[in-house]
Amino acid sequence: MSDAAILNLVLFLPLVGIGLLIAAPADDPVFVRRTTLGVTLLQLALTAWLYARFDPHVAGLQFETRIPWIPTWGVYYQIGLDGYNVLLVLLTALLGPLVVAGAFTAIQKDVKLFYAMVLAVQLAMLGTFVAQDLFLFYFFWETMLIPMFLLIGIWGGERRIYATIKFVLYTAFGSILMLAAVIYLVWSLQQTTGITSFAFADLVKSRLPLDVQMILLAAFALAFAIKVPMVPLHTWLPDAHVEAPTAGSVILAGVMLKMGTYGFMKLGFPLFPDATREFTPVLTSLAVLSIVYGACLALVQDDIKKIIAYSSISHLGYVMLGLLSLDVIGVQGAVIQMVSHGLVAGGLFLMVGMIYERCHTRELRAYGGLAKLLPVYSVFFMVLTLASVGLPTTSGFTGEFLVLLGAFRAAWVPHLAGAQLPLVLAALAVSGVVLGALYMLRFALTFLYGGSKAPHQPLADLGARERAILAVIVAAVFALGVFPAEPMAKTELAAQSYRQLVATSRLPAATVATKQMTGAPR
Amino acid sequence: MNMNAVLLAMLPEHVLLLGIVVIVALAIVGRDRSGALAVAFASVAVAALAALRLAADGYAAAPFAGQFSVDPSSLLVKGMVLALALPVLLMARDDFEGVEFPALLLSSLYGVCLLQSADGFATLFLGLELMSLPVYVLVLLADRRPQSAEAALKYLVLGGTATATFLMGASLLYGASGSLGSDAFARAVGAGDGLSRAAVVLIVLAFFLKAAIVPFHAWAPDAYEGASVPVTAYMATIVKAGVLLAVVRLFGKAQVSSPLLEILAALPLVSIVWGNLAAMRQPTLRRMIAYSSIAHAGYLFYALLGDGAGRLQAVAFYLLAYALMNLLAFGALPASPDDATRDRLDNLKGLFHRSPFAALVLGVAMLSLAGIPPFPGFVAKFLIFRNVIAAGHTTYAVLGLVGSYLGIYFYLRVIQFMFMSPDAAVADVRPAPLARIATAGCLAAALAVMVFPGWVIARL
Numbered sequence: 004m005s006d007a008a009i010l011n012l013v014l015f016l017p018l019v020g021i022g023l024l025i026a027a028p029a030d031d032p033v034f035v036r037r038t039t040l041g042v043t044l045l046q047l048a049l050t051a052w053l054y055a056r057f058d059p060h061v062a063g064l065q066f067e068t069r070i071p072w073i074p075t076w077g078v079y080y081q082i083g084l085d086g087y088n089v090l091l092v093l094l095t096a097l098l099g100p101l102v103v104a105g106a107f108t109a110i111q112k113d114v115k116l117f118y119a120m121v122l123a124v125q126l127a128m129l130g131t132f133v134a135q136d137l138f139l140f141y142f143f144w145e146t147m148l149i150p151m152f153l154l155i156g157i158w159g160g161e162r163r164i165y166a167t168i169k170f171v172l173y174t175a176f177g178s179i180l181m182l183a184a185v186i187y188l189v190w191s192l193q194q195t196t197g198i199t200s201f202a203f204a205d206l207v208k209s210r211l212p213l214d215v216q217m218i219l220l221a222a223f224a225l226a227f228a229i230k231v232p233m234v235p236l237h238t239w240l241p242d243a244h245v246e247a248p249t250a251g252s253v254i255l256a257g258v259m260l261k262m263g264t265y266g267f268m269k270l271g272f273p274l275f276p277d278a279t280r281e282f283t284p285v286l287t288s289l290a291v292l293s294i295v296y297g298a299c300l301a302l303v304q305d306d307i308k309k310i311i312a313y314s315s316i317s318h319l320g321y322v323m324l325g326l327l328s329l330d331v332i333g334v335q336g337a338v339i340q341m342v343s344h345g346l347v348a349g350g351l352f353l354m355v356g357m358i359y360e361r362c363h364t365r366e367l368r369a370y371g372g373l374a375k376l377l378p379v380y381s382v383f384f385m386v387l388t389l390a391s392v393g394l395p396t397t398s399g400f401t402g403e404f405l406v407l408l409g410a411f412r413a414a415w416v417p418h419l420a421g422a423q424l425p426l427v428l429a430a431l432a433v434s435g436v437v438l439g440a441l442y443m444l445r446f447a448l449t450f451l452y453g454g455s456k457a458p459h460q461p462l463a464d465l466g467a468r469e470r471a472i473l474a475v476i477v478a479a480v481f482a483l484g485v486f487p488a489e490p491m492a493k494t495e496l497a498a499q500s501y502r503q504l505v506a507t508s509r510l511p512a513a514t515v516a517t518k519q520m521t522g523a524p525r
Numbered sequence: 526m527n528m529n530a531v532l533l534a535m536l537p538e539h540v541l542l543l544g545i546v547v548i549v550a551l552a553i554v555g556r557d558r559s560g561a562l563a564v565a566f567a568s569v570a571v572a573a574l575a576a577l578r579l580a581a582d583g584y585a586a587a588p589f590a591g592q593f594s595v596d597p598s599s600l601l602v603k604g605m606v607l608a609l610a611l612p613v614l615l616m617a618r619d620d621f622e623g624v625e626f627p628a629l630l631l632s633s634l635y636g637v638c639l640l641q642s643a644d645g646f647a648t649l650f651l652g653l654e655l656m657s658l659p660v661y662v663l664v665l666l667a668d669r670r671p672q673s674a675e676a677a678l679k680y681l682v683l684g685g686t687a688t689a690t691f692l693m694g695a696s697l698l699y700g701a702s703g704s705l706g707s708d709a710f711a712r713a714v715g716a717g718d719g720l721s722r723a724a725v726v727l728i729v730l731a732f733f734l735k736a737a738i739v740p741f742h743a744w745a746p747d748a749y750e751g752a753s754v755p756v757t758a759y760m761a762t763i764v765k766a767g768v769l770l771a772v773v774r775l776f777g778k779a780q781v782s783s784p785l786l787e788i789l790a791a792l793p794l795v796s797i798v799w800g801n802l803a804a805m806r807q808p809t810l811r812r813m814i815a816y817s818s819i820a821h822a823g824y825l826f827y828a829l830l831g832d833g834a835g836r837l838q839a840v841a842f843y844l845l846a847y848a849l850m851n852l853l854a855f856g857a858l859p860a861s862p863d864d865a866t867r868d869r870l871d872n873l874k875g876l877f878h879r880s881p882f883a884a885l886v887l888g889v890a891m892l893s894l895a896g897i898p899p900f901p902g903f904v905a906k907f908l909i910f911r912n913v914i915a916a917g918h919t920t921y922a923v924l925g926l927v928g929s930y931l932g933i934y935f936y937l938r939v940i941q942f943m944f945m946s947p948d949a950a951v952a953d954v955r956p957a958p959l960a961r962i963a964t965a966g967c968l969a970a971a972l973a974v975m976v977f978p979g980w981v982i983a984r985l
């Protein structure tokens with residue numbers, strides 16, 4: 004089987020899984036759980052194979068499939084791996100079996116539907132990452148809402164209905180304006196070049212006047228910024244995270260938030276380079292605001308899920324900062340930070356779920372001294388805490404360090420030229436690291452140390468299944484922290500092409516000429 | 526007049542007529558009345574196949590020049606609409622005994638078919654009335670409820686108003702142009718004189734009334750609620766399709782310009798917004814679908830803002846997706862001995878635990894009507910708004926899309942009831958076997974459209 008066929012198989016394995024679940028006997032949750040785990044493990048194995056086969060020295064798409072889908076509109080079913088998505092696809096496939104295994108005991112209601120929805124969301128997320136056609140991308144992007152709506156709404160906490168409807172209405176609003184922008188973009192490409200195509204490769208050839216670029220980028224950015232989420236569009240996130248079941252939180256924090264930053268990297272910024280440069284000060288300010296504001300909010304939360312939810316806002320602010328730096332190192336750092344956050348926040352949400360299953364509360368003050376009560380749990384928790392803080396040798400360090408390095412490198416030239424804003428923003432972003440240490444250590448100190456207390460005692464420490472799940476995450480966290488060179492190499496060409504695309508002006512030919520004559524900066 | 530052309534070009538209509546004759550004969554002989562529905566089903570199926578076959582052969586003819594003509598695209602649309610009527614007949618098995626329902630339905634379908642071939646206002650009028658008159662009676666047929674009579678009367682009065690408006694417009698058009706052909710209408714759309722403008726506006730308003738565009742929508746919720754479920758399904762799908770396809774055929778390739786443009790954009794836009802907002806507060810599925818159909822009529826009229834060539838394709842694809850989803854929703858609705866309370870949304874609470882398949886199918890229908898991918902409603906919406914933007918009306922397109930966003934909530938609310946609420950204390954009756962076959966057929970068709978939208982679009 005060719006590698007391209009394997010990629011298709013990876014994408015559609017969840018459908019096979021859903022088919023198996025439908026055929027499964029109605030009252031056999033054990034079979035349902037094992038089947039789903041098997042499917043996601045197979046998916047992971049195939050993805051790992053593709054990752055190993057991915058050649059870092061090839062620019063552009065690998066393992067590509069391109070089949071006409073709606074030929075009269077120029078819509079193709081086009082998927083493939085490139086430096087932009089390869090790590091995120093691996094992350095999604097890695098979290099899949101962990102989410103499935105993590106829910107073995109927690110989910111007892113409508114088990115079949117639950118796992119079918121987990122598989123469906125897995126399909127939609129992988130589809131969004133591997134799509135190389137804007138129509139296909141949007142198709143998967145929106146499809147994702149449905150299983151997530153059900154996951155939060157059926158298996159969530161007390162205010163689950165409020166949270167899930169808020170989640171859908173927020174994200175759908177961003178998407179609807181993006182849809183208008185997508186249609187307009189494709190139409191104007193047809194008008195100016197005669198090509199009717201939704202392929203990313205064709206769309207980055209579009210030439211649009213600055214004002215049009217700015218409106219379109221605003222529409223795309225709204226959709227993506229809601230998903231990231233960037234302050235001030237973040238208010239759906241705490242509700243969704245708190246009310247979602249553990250699996251939902253892990254999927255949300257682990258992968259779905261990266262849809263937003265991936266969207267900016269793959270589409271938003273490269274499609275509208277001139278508008279991006281116009282918006283960079285605003286967007287960078289919002290990114291830094293997200294870093295600092297998210298961290299401040301995390302500092303004062305009493306709900307342990309909310310702490311991690313707000314820390315996600317802060318950590319994804321770094322990703323945006325790295326992408327906006329337009330520095331190859333910064334962009335690579337942003338990708339690493341995405342993966343790192345997926346692992347660490349995913350892991351922390353899994354751990355919160357594990358303690359919640361035992362004690363049934365998320366009040367931080369209800370806990371204390373878990374280090375004595377649950378030694379194994381505490382070790383894993385401390386490792387993930389330190390990774391979240393960004394201690395060297397963990398993935399968090401690699402990501403944040405590279406992003407900040409890139410931000411400072413990018414700020415240096417304007418600084419010498421007399422523009423101080425980028426440097427000030429980069430400096431402010433560093434404060435997020437300190438705040439991150441504060442809120443995570445406050446969390447860990449209250450949680451693990453001090454007088455032993457927990458709502459239910461005695462507590463059973465982690466079982467073999469839970470240890471295995473966390474061991475995988477911790478191993479990945481260290482791997483990314485200690486050997487970052489290998490994954491970074493796979494993203495390098497993509498980071499360069501991203502920088503190239505965003506740095507090159509694509510105003511219509513006539514406008515460029517007049518600008519050059521009047522001496523405006525390119 | 527070539528008799529062969531008359532026979533062949535009107536083959537679908539002839540088959541329907543034959544069906545009506547057989548059903549009436551059965552009624553007179555009066556032995557086995559339950560056969561009437563089977564006869565109706567067979568004749569609709571044969572008519573649909575005949576239309577599709579002729580379309581596939583690329584058949585075109587004008588047996589009555591200036592009044593009635595067929596070409597592959599009109600035959601294809603005819604075949605599509607006829608095929609969509611099949612599930613309605615299957616669904617009606619339990620609700621209607623006797624010959625009234627099948628005979629009336631076939632007559633109405635005859636009118637729908639005429640509309641797809643009308644080249645002049647005489648045929649158009651004939652088609653519209655032939656389509657509508659049986660439906661007034663069909664609404665009344667759910668005679669166990671007093672609301673049905675009220676609903677039928679309301680529908681009849683407002684339908685009569687639409688007819689009057691239509692005739693007024695047609696006579697003004699004749700005064701302005703001296704012709705009653707569709708091409709005269711197309712010319713009047715572009716003309717600037719007052720008489721032509723008044724004629725066009727009156728005719729458009731008549732269609733707005735028939736399609737339930739705000740502010741001419743008030744009859745729809747009552748009529749939809751007063752009718753029994755299969756008749757509601759018929760009104761929401763086939764009648765709506767008949768009206769919209771007739772409008773598109775009438776406009777032809779005429780380019781819409783101001784001030785007609787503003788009317789054709791503003792009222793449908795208000796429909797989208799108001800339909801979606803009002804649907805949020807409806808207690809029954811039929812009323813909700815009525816408001817939803819008001820909003821969908823808005824999207825469909827939006828297609829007229831697009832360029833002439835793509836209109837029929839956009840509207841036909843939209844109607845296909847939209848009708849399949851309505852049929853799915855009504856087909857999957859649990860049966861009940863009491864038709865009046867059968868579709869209360871409160872009764873749907875916890876449906877997933879009682880009958881998971883019905884809940885999933887209803888869920889798919891709701892999501893598709895909301896235009897959320899992967900379901901066909903998304904591609905349909907995309908197609909309409911793509912044409913509107915391509916014609917340069919970006920602002921209207923954005924407003925329409927934002928209006929469509931307002932609709933997401935009430936569709937999700939149904940899903941919330943079915944999947945996330947505690948069980949309602951009702952004992953569902955499984956839909957009859959034939960209704961389940963109808964549902965399965967619609968589901969298969971919907972999935973096919975979902976996976977191969979390109980194939981369908983290329984043929985429309």
